[in-house]
Amino acid sequence: MxxxxxxxxxxxxxxxxxxxxxxxxxxxxxxxxxxxxxxxxxxxxxxxxxxxxxxxxxxxxxxxxxxxxxxxxxxxxxxxxxxxxxxxxxxxxxxxxxxxxxxxxxxxxxxSIADGFVLFDHQHRLIQTNSRFRSYWRYTGEGVPPSGAHIDEVRQLAVASGLIVEEHSEPDSEGEVFLLSNQRWVQMTERPTREGGLVVLYSDITDIKNSEMARRIAALEESERWIRVVTDHVPALIAYVGADLTIQFCNQVYAAWYGRNGESPLGKNLASIHSPEMYQRLMPQMQEALSGQSVTFEFEEFGEQGQARYMLRSYVPNFGERGEIAGFFVLIRDVTDRRRTAEALEQAYDDLECRVEERTMALTELNTQLRQEINERNAAEARLRDAKLEAERANLSKTKFLAAVSHDLLQPLNAARLFTSALQEQSFGPRAEDLVRSVSTSLDDVEGLLGTLVDISKLDAGVIKPDVTAFDLRDLLNNIAREFRQMAMAEGLQLDFVGSSVIVESDSQLLARILRNFLTNAIRYTEEGRVLLGCRREADAVLLQVWDTGPGIPQNKLTEIFQEFKRVRKVGASADKGLGLGLAIVDKISRILKHEVSVSSIEGKGSVFSVRVPMGKLRPRLAVAAPDTHNLMNQDLSGAKIWVIDNDPAICQGMQVVLEGWGCQVVTAVSLADLERQLDPSKCLVDVVLADYHLDNDENGVNTVTAINGSRHSPVPVVMITANYTNELKQHIRELGYVLMNKPVKPLKLRSALNHILLSGTSVSSNG
Incomplete structure (x- = not known):
């Protein structure tokens, strides 16, 4: 060497x-x-x-x-x-x-580096490696590349020896990802040296890959569960037939009646599920529906066991965005009993001359039965209407309930995050630390899924109000691009980004949610190629766009994709991905913000999703120097006296473990009365009070800390913690001069806020 x-x-x-x-x-x-x-x-x-x-x-x-x-x-x-x-x-x-x-x-x-390490000189010839890199070659028939080998020779040897099984190459990304022969995934990162050489690190990302696969499987299972919830309780035979006469949707009742040998009719042509004779008899009505006319008619059919039934069929055409016929809806009701009654009545009339009096009595009886059947049908329809109203009220109640109980849902997640943070600061050995990091990652996934459920519920309940301000797009777009570049690289895609510093009028958090859902969809449905995030300026607005090179969307599906649980299956894809809620959330948020959302697509080439945001002008305000996060995190909290007030004992315990791990002196209480039993709030020394907004017995953290500060000579800095995301509460906390942090609390942000308060002696605003 x-x-x-x-x-x-x-x-x-x-x-x-x-x-x-x-x-x-x-x-x-x-x-x-x-x-x-x-x-x-x-x-x-x-x-x-x-x-x-x-x-x-x-x-x-x-x-x-x-x-x-x-x-x-x-x-x-x-x-x-x-x-x-x-x-x-x-x-x-x-x-x-x-x-x-x-x-x-x-x-x-x-x-001593845990990653594989390789050093090349200014001619890109191998100088030095560590044992971790040399261990990769243990499973190949070739030896480790010799000193002096050129970097191209090392790569060729890795491919020829079978060391690299799969490679994801992204020229404009920060690194490449390889699957090695030992079934481990590594990410290669290159950094130039001062004299023109090259340092290459190989980081093991197998756990990240496995976690991503687990999340996809969970998303598919959740999607299937939602579809069953929607379709299993519909009493009628319902289906949707495309313009090519292929069944694109059907409920269980339809599948049970038209299924043959236990096979589902979904995805099959009507010609394959009906007999040739029946298919020809239905053809005129289907042609009428495909020409744009609604059709209702009775039809005699035979089930799989040969039983004859009379069906009342209704075909309702479905018009696409440009007025073309995309298909038609099918509604089928069983009217066998009514039809048989009518046939009996008709036969009675045929024999009228011979048995006038008898048939008259029979007719009267039949008419009575018919009126009774009509009354029963009217009563049944009334009950169905009542049941529908009751279901709508129950759904609205469920939506408002989920939006209202977000605090209770986030309480145990908040406690778990605090305990996990405390564990991460301890030294248990590499294996235990990996397990703790895995638990932390799982909590992030749970937080994301829970956030999606709560967000869609809050949007349905109308409890989310936009906080529209003028702001610079630069930081928002840079953060989103940095966040999704790794996700795109993991999928083998290239993420290009064109930034902008234009000033817009919008809610930055809700606008970021729209762009994140656009990018998530683009990466999820693009198998190869690239994704682009960029801006187009117009006269008085900015068009934020996400382009992809995916399979595209049929023109007749461009409006349907924004409905809940609606997805377009990719050509050749084994299964749909996602819950079908991402674009539904985008549609709801865009209506709240009054931002126009549009989509255009060419099948086989890709799609572009756009949101139009009005331009704005920054309002003059007092300049506040941003705290130096690095210096704040290095400050010592030893000896800081902190009171924690939260009605959940688990969160109190988690806060105490985390804060004492930072060297703080902590007193926890579930209420003001509990705090007063432990000490005198008017006399005891304290540096910061951490208070939960929602407390028991109709108490809240604002009133509690107001009572504490009212009994003291000088007020104590306050950090208010809550799962309430309303703008009214956020503004109220800001007016009081408190720090606002949303649940689940991120320990690093909490420590940064405490350091800033203790250094400056004043509160700073934060949205957690």
Whole structure:
């Protein structure tokens, strides 16, 4: 393995060009000295020879003395140069020794790195590796690449030896992802060195890949459950037939009647589920529906067991966005009993001449039965209407309930996050720390799923009110692009981003939710290619757009995709992805913000989703310096006196564990009365009060801390914690000068807020 240069190791090195220059200078001086000696000897010979025209003896002697002096001076210069060369050689020896020591230290340092490490010189030839990188080659028949191998040779050897099973290459991303022969996923990150070399790190991301797969499976299972909830309780035979006469949707009653040998009719053509005779009899009515006319008619059918039933069929055409016929809805009701009654009545009329009186009585009886049946049908329809109203009221009640109980739903999640944060600050060994990180990641997933459920419920209940302000798009777009670049890379996609610093009028959090749902959909349904996030300026608005190179959306589905639980199956895809709520949330949020959302698509080429946001103008306000998060996180909280008031004992315990782990002195209480039983709030020293907004017995944190500060000479800084996201409460907390943090509390943000309060002595506004 070649020894890296001292510059590569951060040690100053003597320039090799200086040695060469010294050597050339010495050679020139020696040559000149030789020429002078020859000239001296020639002059002496000439003076002594007594030839004609020779100078006077004294002049010749004088000239030789001058030459001798010049020789002496050149000799001294040569000796001085030799001394300087010796000094330089000694310095070079010391430098090499220091370089060797530094190289050994570097070797020890890179050996301790958990990731695979490779160092290349400025010619991209291999210099050094660590044992983790060399262990990757253990499962191949080839040895570890030798020192001096070019980076292209290393890559070719990794592919040829079977070390790399699968590769996701993204030229504009920060790294590449590989599946190795030991079934582990690694991400390669390259960083240039100062002298033009290259450092390559291989990080194991297998757990991230497995977690992503688990989330997808859970999403598919949840989607299937929702579909069953919607369809299993519909009493009629309902189906939707596309323009190609293929059944695209049917409920269980329809599937049970038209299923043959237990097979579902879903996805089959009507010609394959009906007999040829029945299909031809139905064709005129289907053609009428496909021409745009609603059709209702009775039809005799036979079930799988051969039972004859009369069905009342209704075909209602479905018009696409441009007025074209996309298909038709099918509603079928069993009217066998009514039809048989009518047939009996008809037969009674046929025999009227022979048995007028008898048939008249029978007719009267039949008419009575018919009126009774009509009354029963009217009563049944009334009951159905009542049941529908009751179901709508129950659904609205459920929606409002889910929106109202978000606090209770987030309480145990908040406590779990606090305990997990406390565990992450302890040292249990690599395996236990991985498990704790996995638990933390799972809590993030639960928080995301719960947030989606609560958001759709709050949107339905109308409890979310927009907080529209003027703000710069730059930070919002940069954060979203940074967040989704890793997700796109994990899917083997390229995420391009075109930023903008235009000022817009909107709710930044709700607008970010729209863009995140657009990007999530684009990445989820794009198998290969790229996704683009960018802006287009218009006269008085900005068009925020997400482009993809996915399979596209049929024109007759462009409006349907914004409905709840609606998805368009990709061509060749084994199963639909997602819950079908993402674009429904986008539609609801855009209506709240009054932002126009549009979509255009070309099948086989891709789609573009857009939201039009009006331009705004920043209003003048007092400049507030943003706290230095890095410095705040490094501040010591040891000795800080903190009171925690929360009606959930588990959260009190979790807060106490986290805060005491930071060196704080903590007192917890479930109410003001509980705090007063432990100490005197008017006299005891305290630095910060952490209070939950929702307390028991109709109490709230604002009233509690108001009572505490009212009994003291000077108010105590307050951090108000809540699961209530309403703008009214946010504004109220800001007016009181308290810090607002939303549940579940993120420990890093809590520590940053506490450090800022303790350093400045005042509260700062925060939305958690």
């Amino acid at each position: 070649p020894v890296p240069s001292s510059n590569q190791l951060g040690v100053p090195d003597t320039n090799p060009n200086d040695h060469a220059a010294l050597a050339r200078r010495i050679a020139e001086l020696e040559a000149e000295n030789a020429r002078l000696r020859k000239i001296r000897d020639a002059l002496i010979v000439r003076v002594e020879s007594g030839a004609a025209h020779k100078p006077a003896p004294y002049a010749a002697f004088e000239h030789s003395v001058v030459l001798a002096e010049q020789v002496r001076e050149r000799t001294e210069a040569l000796n001085q140069t030799m001394e300087e060369l010796k000094t330089s050689n000694k310095a070079l020896t010391r430098t090499r020794e220091e370089a060797e020591t530094s190289r050994q230290r570097l070797s020890d340092a890179i050996e």
